[in-house]
Amino acid sequence: MNPSEASSPPPRALATPRYAIIVAGGSGTRMGADRPKQFLDLAGEPVLVHTLRRFTDPELGVQELVVVLPAEQLAVWAAICAQHQVGPHTVVAGGATRWASVRAGLAQLARHASGVVAVHDGVRPLTPRTVIEATYQAAHNHGAAVAAVVPKDSVRNLSQQGSYALNRARLRLVQTPQCFDLDLLRRAYQLPELSTFTDDASVVEDLHAITLVEGDYRNLKITTPEDLFVAEALLRAMRDPVNE
Numbered sequence: 268m269n270p271s272e273a274s275s276p277p278p279r280a281l282a283t284p285r286y287a288i289i290v291a292g293g294s295g296t297r298m299g300a301d302r303p304k305q306f307l308d309l310a311g312e313p314v315l316v317h318t319l320r321r322f323t324d325p326e327l328g329v330q331e332l333v334v335v336l337p338a339e340q341l342a343v344w345a346a347i348c349a350q351h352q353v354g355p356h357t358v359v360a361g362g363a364t365r366w367a368s369v370r371a372g373l374a375q376l377a378r379h380a381s382g383v384v385a386v387h388d389g390v391r392p393l394t395p396r397t398v399i400e401a402t403y404q405a406a407h408n409h410g411a412a413v414a415a416v417v418p419k420d421s422v423r424n425l426s427q428q429g430s431y432a433l434n435r436a437r438l439r440l441v442q443t444p445q446c447f448d449l450d451l452l453r454r455a456y457q458l459p460e461l462s463t464f465t466d467d468a469s470v471v472e473d474l475h476a477i478t479l480v481e482g483d484y485r486n487l488k489i490t491t492p493e494d495l496f497v498a499e500a501l502l503r504a505m506r507d508p509v510n511e
């Protein structure tokens with residue numbers, strides 16, 4: 268625990284325990300930076316520090332937070348934690364794919380019998396608390412819930428003849444957090460990995476229906492360089508009490 272955490276308010280007590288796995292085990296090839304994008308600077312602090320703060324908010328009552336990192340970056344993260352205010356968490360080494368990293372995070376939660384677990388991208392540093400809370404609650408009520416938003420652009424499907432328009436009213440852009448009953452997520456991650464998995468909902472959906480929760484357009488995933496500029500502007504706006 269960071270000494271500055273000692274005086275923070277106690278976590279909210281909840282009947283159903285809440286856990287979170289923050290996956291930050293990727294290398295950021297699309298960003299093309301000199302280090303993984305989760306360590307890049309966003310308004311004076313590494314992206315991942317911002318992301319963790321979203322989940323250490325005592326109002327959420329998360330009992331255990333697991334951070335998954337590339338094995339070769341564990342020392343880098345330790346140095347970051349020594350310099351920045353980061354709440355209590357455990358660290359595990361990830362795998363070659365996001366799926367393998369989530370599995371490693373789940374293994375860290377093996378001693379817990381039950382609860383609801385959130386899986387969240389370490390590179391989504393702007394997720395509003397209301398979205399996290401709503402996703403945990405929906406998973407508590409329905410077993411599996413993911414945050415998603417309506418597409419703002421028109422969407423076309425590629426075909427052999429060229430392309431055709433899709434009805435975007437029937438489409439959703441999926442974000443994280445993605446929250447699940449702990450036992451359900453464990454069972455889903457015992458099945459073999461498929462190349463079609465892009466998120467946790469795609470791993471779980473053969474076992475259980477996925478409930479969609481209203482996400483937020485500010486909850487962007489930092490993927491390519493321009494996302495950092497947008498994230499910085501959004502962060503400034505979200506810190507302005509007029510906007511939040």
Ligand SMILES: Nc1ccn([C@@H]2O[C@H](COP(=O)(O)OP(=O)(O)OP(=O)(O)O)[C@@H](O)[C@H]2O)c(=O)n1
Binds near residue numbers: 290388390488
């Ligand atoms: N082996 C992996 C791959 C991805 N992730 C995490 O999953 C989230 C979403 O993945 P993505 O944005 O694709 O991150 P990268 O894999 O780092 O990026 P890229 O695909 O551009 O290499 C990120 O927080 C990333 O760190 C992970 O934990 N382990």
Ligand SMILES: C[C@](O)(CO)[C@H](O)COP(=O)(O)O
Binds near residue numbers: 466
């Ligand atoms: C999990 C995710 O962020 C939901 O939108 C997304 O699927 C991650 O995809 P990526 O290819 O790893 O960026």
